[in-house]
Amino acid sequence: MAGNRGVVYQGKGIVEVKDIDYPDLVLREGPGVPKSNVGRKCEHGVVLKVITTNICGSDQHMVRGRTTAPEGLVLGHEITGEVVEVGRDVEFVKKGDIASVPFNIACGRCVMCREQKTHICLNVNPERPGGAYGYVDMGGWVGGQSEYVMVPYADFQLLVFPDRDQAMEKILDLTMLSDIFPTGYHGAVSAGVKTGSTVYVAGAGPVGLAAAHSAQLLGASVVIVGDMQEERLKQAESFGCETVNLAMHDNLGEQIEQILGEPIVDCSIDAVGFEASGHGEGAEEQPAVVLNTIMDVTKAGGSLGIPGLYVTEDPGAADEDAKTGSLKVRFGQGWAKAHTFVTGQTPAMLYNRDLMKAILSGRANIAKAVNATVIGLDDAPQGYSDFDKGASKKFIIDPHGSLK
Template sequence: MSGNRVVEYMGPGEVAVNSIDYPKLEIPREVAEWLGVRPAAPHAVILKVVTTNICGSDQHMARGRTTAPVGQSLGHEILGEVVELGSDVLFLKEGDICSVPFNIACGRCRMCFEGKTGICLNVNPARPGAAYGYVDMGGWVGGQAEYVMVPFADFNLLKFPDRDQALEKIMDLTMLSDIFPTGYHGAYTAGVTTGSTVYVAGAGPVGLAAAHAAQLLGASVVIVGDMNTDRLRQAKSFGCETVDLSTGDALPDMIEQILGEPEVDAGVDAVGFEARGHGADAEEAPATVLNDMMTVARVGAGLGIPGLYVTGDPGAVDENAQVGQIGVRLGLGWAKSHSFATGQCPVKKYNRQLMNLILTDKAQIAKAVNATTIPLDEAPASYREFDQGAAKKYVIDPHGMTS
């Protein structure tokens, strides 16, 4: 192979499909130098990308709301076919169809041994934790591409038991790399269980995944809040209640109209740092969702926060928010004895079990998030549509394998 094509960030509001080198079985040079090891990665594989999804986290970079440099490759939601193996890969073979957790993990450090693969200590010189195609996450090439290299493959990859079955359910299985486990993590860490009432802030793909996960965990009522009527309609399509935050009505009052009381048992923040206040013309107010959840969550409730919060946001509303310091009413959460769960989802903690739900038709995640397939060349246009609020989860099919 002589080349590869990948989606890259080209400046605020602009992404493009560009040609790069075909991947090598090597880890990024900066990671190798930091670890004091050679770049050669006999533990790695190269995947022919079958599907790779556009994520809301990618949109933060595409909007210019992170410190991503021009030329940053994109894409951390990957499902692929093994086409080349390093000499130390023992339990995979060419032709295997696998899901790639967006967390890159070595499988050897203290955090990996504790199951906290989202904060692996050996894959990123900048801080614990790494991901494909993301700013400050180790320099790993993104997976919105034709081919991608996956390190520590025996540990990281989730191999599907049957190739034909996997290809048949590919639109559901492609969600295992990120949003299905991430949504599930948000609901699970919020303490959602049998009979729970749940408020999910945000009806984008992660919010919809969290809502579906809350249903799987046994919630009696799942309420999804957003300002986008198309996305709220999508939430209703699989049995969620909804609240339209563009009306400017008080959130506790809207919840009381649904439940008969202004409180819920658990809350999930699937919005993150680009949150806006309530009302059709509301301006950005990054602490809005966290304060909303503390307001409507009953005493002793759990709050799951899979929504992304960053330490560097050049487009933030003020100097404090530029470094991730926002006006959260922590005293309210403390007074109500709330628990908070933040950070990257450790995908490996959940992906095998969620795969089993998909393969046995117990989970319908592609339907819940309105999965829509596109070719690689349509990625730039789909980024623009997604940024404008399209109620879809865009799934890139670089090789035409999903038909």
């Protein structure tokens, strides 16, 4: 049997590449696995040889110690791979298929899955609706920043690419289908972006850049991206976005007015989440600042897409309320302007097939937009460190050297 190695969370600020168990078609006892999920048989699953697996900003929240993630958790929910083992109950997926794995784990059987709300599947996580690989409070499913990973409910979940050679040619784009491209796209759709829209995107990390590119695909006339780091803003400018450096300016409306001639936009997207910083020089963490700011600058009757992550437990929060996810949001502002808020995990399967076709046709160039950068598995700890320091890159881990 082949060995296996993976990227393991070892405590605040520490990730290491370690030997881990080779996956089989059972969810074994391990870090973060609820007792009621231990021993769960997955003959409906497959084992993948991982081709690409990406470092995500959501992973960084755990590594920074901003969640209750247990030590020993194998990280990674953005997975693309080749099927090397097929469970007894798998009917349509076969060995040798190359496929994208939606980061939401979903059974395909419950009422939420039947309504295409795969982000809140009722059967994969006994603790709460919704599951994911290698993530705190998401059912204990082993992460995919590894050489091999098990994927349950394969017939339902896997997005199999139609042509192997074409898939490998486009792999840096296709690897984004597991999470950030559907997540950014969901943010834009939720915000109501359409032909001619003016759009503000808070955050120029990979999800923010994916949201900006998605807004362009949906026909936005102007996309404005705000961030605190100049390098990230330059990346947004590289594919046609306007930008605002929020470290230099504390009044977003004034900056938008300089670009559009008025201090409001049609739609806004929060791609930052709960680790948000206040605007202007020397500003400290303000977890509700993005939500309050986008309410200020979004027109009356507009929608706010909120794919940025918010948590129920944040042990590193600056105040006691924020430690339980209670933020000082000016909800009355949103009510008065009749805003629509769309929050929660993205139902990746709702979008990934269409986005795959946009990639394969050359319409979408998501790898370029997010500056996809390939590293080896042993380089993952340095990738985490560089990403944490604000590197304007989307780090793609290549565990087997498949992309050389």
